[in-house]
Amino acid sequence: MWRELTASPVFGVVLTLGAYQLTVAIARRARGRAIANPILWSVVLIVALLLLTGTPVEEYARGGDIVAFFLGPATVALALPLHRQLDRIKEALAPILAASVLGASAAVLVGVWVTGALGGSAEVIASMAPKSATTPVALAISDSVGGIPSLTAALVILTGVLGAVAGPGLLTLLRIRNEISRGLAMGISGHGIATARALTESQTAGAFSALAMALSAVITPAVVAAVLPLLL
Structure with missing residues (x-):
């Protein structure tokens, strides 16, 4: 039965x-x-x-x-809170881009460095590098640089869950209360899962988290392509 x-x-x-x-x-x-x-x-x-x-x-x-x-339609629906924050995005465009580039780069570099320091193989390092990008992007990157897509998928989910669980508390501990800053930090480090958590804090935090997630998906492939050949 x-x-x-x-x-x-x-x-x-x-x-x-x-x-x-x-x-x-x-x-x-x-x-x-x-x-x-x-x-x-x-x-x-x-x-x-x-x-x-x-x-x-x-x-x-x-x-x-x-x-x-339904993950696809749900992701597209994030355009609505983004549209509502369009004026604020235009006002802070330069800081947003700078934070996204630095944050996405740090996510790749820290992941690669820690994995290598712990004795991870080149294959495992390549699987870890795109962990902070959204799942479809991370899997494509992993496959193209010689990683293990199934391992990358698990790492992406783990990263998102940790970002959603620990992110808000850590940001509060660091006295980061600005909604835009909190949203950007969670979106860059924890992609969609952390973005869902940011939306529970406020529409503003959720919108900027979604924006950071999208920017990270564009920036991460470039950073991985530039960094991995130098380290492996």
Whole structure:
């Protein structure tokens, strides 16, 4: 009976949405504490259930891919809060571009340096380099520079979750309260997952996080292409 259930694409859809709704309810009871991030615990719940039941990830993916399809339209929808902040973007265009270039470069350089310092192989370093870019961009970069796309995908998700969970608290600890600055920092370092978290803080933070995510997707390939040949 379980095999018949998991064979249907409905299984992946129901499991994904059910896990997310459950963790959202828990997060509300936790009063928005970062550690109760719904995406983090949705991943934990889904992985735990698949392991406990011995369900192959391919069976889950039949439905999970349907949910993932809507990632594209959701990303495009971020244009709305961006449009509402257009005047502020024009006013601060130079600082935004400078912060994005420096932030995306730092994300690549730190990832490459730490991985190399810990003894990572050239293949692992190449997989780590694009970790702060959004998933489709990171996978394309990883494949083109000799990385392992599946490892890159895991690192991208881990980076986003860590950015969403630890980012707001760290920025507050550093006394960074400006909504534009917070949004840019989260979008550059944690791409879409951190952008979703930024949107819960304010529309302004979410809009600038989305902008930083888009700029990072453009800047990261250039930085990786320039840096990796010098280090590997």
